[in-house]
Amino acid sequence: MTARPLTITLDGEPFAGAEGQTIAGMLLAARRRSWRTTSAGAAPRGVFCGIGVCFDCLVTVNGARDVRACLRRAADGDVVETQHDPLPEVTS
Numbered sequence: 001m002t003a004r005p006l007t008i009t010l011d012g013e014p015f016a017g018a019e020g021q022t023i024a025g026m027l028l029a030a031r032r033r034s035w036r037t038t039s040a041g042a043a044p045r046g047v048f049c050g051i052g053v054c055f056d057c058l059v060t061v062n063g064a065r066d067v068r069a070c071l072r073r074a075a076d077g078d079v080v081e082t083q084h085d086p087l088p089e090v091t092s
């Protein structure tokens with residue numbers, strides 16, 4: 001039995017995969033290594049633990065923020081967006 005193909009977008013760019021893959025799995029299969037930046041320093045982040053513990057892989061999926069890409073199974077047509085939340089300005 002062959003898994004059904006599906007397509008998601010990340011910031012408008014299409015990525016192809018198969019039913020059962022996680023969002024992170026689809027992005028990694030396409031050689032995408034990072035899709036988030038840290039609040040401090042804007043360092044790139046993607047998969048670190050791969051098991052839902054570190055929260056490095058957060059994305060917005062269909063408008064829902066802070067979804068762990070390593071846990072979320074992709075659904076055909078998912079609209080995935082990268083996240084960057086800069087630290088708030090500190091005023092004295």
Ligand code: FES
Nearest residue numbers: 050052054055070
């Ligand atoms: S890679 Fe660690 S929570 Fe997703």
